[in-house]
Amino acid sequence: MPELPEVETVRRDLQQRIVGKVIERAAILNPGSVAGSTAERFSAALRGKRFSSFGRRAKYLFLHLGPGQTLVAHLKMTGVLLHQPANDLLPRAARIIFYFTSGDRLVFADTRKFGFMRLVDDPWELPAIRRLGPEPLDDGFTAGELSRILGKRTGPIRAVLVDQHAIAGLGNIYALEALHRAGISPKRKAGGLRRAEVARLRRAIRRVLREAIAARGSSVDTYRDGQGKRGWFQVKHRVYDREGKACPRCHARIVKEQFRGRGTYWCPVCQR
DNA sequence: AATCGTTCCTGATAGC
DNA sequence: TGCTATCAGGAACGAT
Numbered sequence: 001m002p003e004l005p006e007v008e009t010v011r012r013d014l015q016q017r018i019v020g021k022v023i024e025r026a027a028i029l030n031p032g033s034v035a036g037s038t039a040e041r042f043s044a045a046l047r048g049k050r051f052s053s054f055g056r057r058a059k060y061l062f063l064h065l066g067p068g069q070t071l072v073a074h075l076k077m078t079g080v081l082l083h084q085p086a087n088d089l090l091p092r093a094a095r096i097i098f099y100f101t102s103g104d105r106l107v108f109a110d111t112r113k114f115g116f117m118r119l120v121d122d123p124w125e126l127p128a129i130r131r132l133g134p135e136p137l138d139d140g141f142t143a144g145e146l147s148r149i150l151g152k153r154t155g156p157i158r159a160v161l162v163d164q165h166a167i168a169g170l171g172n173i174y175a176l177e178a179l180h181r182a183g184i185s186p187k188r189k190a191g192g193l194r195r196a197e198v199a200r201l202r203r204a205i206r207r208v209l210r211e212a213i214a215a216r217g218s219s220v221d222t223y224r225d226g227q228g229k230r231g232w233f234q235v236k237h238r239v240y241d242r243e244g245k246a247c248p249r250c251h252a253r254i255v256k257e258q259f260r261g262r263g264t265y266w267c268p269v270c271q272r
Numbered sequence: 273a274a275t276c277g278t279t280c281c282t283g284a285t286a287g288c
Numbered sequence: 289t290g291c292t293a294t295c296a297g298g299a300a301c302g303a304t
Binding site: 077261 | 274275276277278280281282283
Binding site for chain 3: 001002003059074075076077078114115128162163164171172261262263
């Protein structure tokens with residue numbers, strides 16, 4: 001499932017391969033994948049437009065089409081953005097297709113149909129974007145900032161880490177991986193972490209995100225990059241999807257439990 | 273303001 | 289073998 005490192009990998013792929021391409025035709029195969037507009041208006045508005053650059057905020061992708069027009073995309077669970085030559089087979093879950101004047105195409109495929117694209121004037125004005133917490137890889141994300149965010153919150157630390165209004169971009173995989181690297185149990189009360197633990201957690205979050213981006217993300221399930229290839233960070237996971245396997249630090253067995261409605265993996269020995 | 277449960281969706285898989 | 293139930297979960301939403 002795409003989280004910050006996977007979305008950033010897709011952004012970089014798009015920036016490398018799609019800048020300058022002109023949309024000859026946008027085909028909407030599933031109207032529900034278009035937010036805030038009908039398929040007809042969406043398609044008509046995009047005809048002849050040129051992709052100028054690609055940005056990211058949290059897990060949202062910004063596909064800029066020149067001044068005053070941006071496609072905001074969210075991949076949710078199973079979305080992929082695939083750059084294909086004309087003669088490749090379309091994926092079964094293709095929902096929106098941008099056919100380029102150059103003959104190739106960009107395909108938004110999304111098995112579970114949770115993802116969407118929305119055409120806006122200014123993505124920064126979207127309420128969902130304005131509500132997001134800080135980017136954990138920004139310079140401003142200091143231990144002091146994280147400490148302020150955790151503040152008096154009484155909920156479990158994992159819940160806060162995946163709350164996009166608190167910190168933007170982490171999902172279940174990277175929240176749990178960062179907690180393991182910091183030696184903190186996912187069930188600890190967020191506001192109860194000691195100063196040294198907050199500092200460790202901040203460093204763990206940033207390190208795991210950077211390493212995952214370098215590895216082009218984690219392909220546990222359906223995530224694929226802009227060329228349909230898997231990331232390889234999943235081989236470096238220490239807890240996620242490793243139930244019953246040995247903790248790389250202390251060799252205890254990794255535990256999986258449904259906690260607050262989410263699969264939760266951790267090492268009961270070295271995460272306290 | 274924070275937190276909790278519910279909802280959307282479909283394919284893979286476990287269990288019988 | 290073949291059917292059905294369960295699970296995966298990001299984020300909006302409503303209730304508390």
